[in-house]
Amino acid sequence: MARVLLFGRLSDVAGWRSREVESPSVHALRDLLSAEDARLGEALAAPGVQIALDQAIVRGDAALSLRSEVAFLPPMSGG
């Protein structure tokens, strides 16, 4: 089971921040979440949303292991 984290507006849209989800890859996971919740799917597909796998940004797909942590990160704004 991968641990899935949502940040910023994404957790507001989904109504959760952290969940355990079984999925073979980052893209399969995103597709699964989008199929479950169309509004979340739309938010995940919005421009500027990045994905971190085990606290490193991934571009493209990547395989998940049992202990993977996948974070969906909307546009960042500090300071």
Added chain:
Amino acid sequence: MIRLTDQAFDPGVLLSDFCRDRTETGAVASFVGLARAELGTAAILELEAYPGFTEGEINRIAQEAVDRFSLDDFAVVHRVGKIAPGESIVFVATAATHRRAAFEACDFLMDYLKSRAPFWKKETGPAGARWIEPKPQDHADIARWET
């Protein structure tokens, strides 16, 4: 030094600590970002970070500043959680042999923190809540360093 905190901090104390016991640093520049009330439309600001990842990304940016501007040292203190208008959100200090490097490194770090550091900012006021995302000006600011 990089620190995230959910407690209010005194930027004057941080700056004094940062300046202490330096005999070769000729210049320290600092910046303090404060939460604005936006004429009453913003009652509270809430900042979310991704513990571990956020510090790591700030450190990556700060090491780039150290290399680029030959910094002696830096400090970044950033609030998370709920912040009231007038409270400090961020403190950045840079130490270098000469002033130009210290000023520029401080400017560079703030531009990166505004739109590249993993923070998410929600403003709540009488009209409800909204997530704040980088503005075109923030992207233009960061582009200045990418030539």
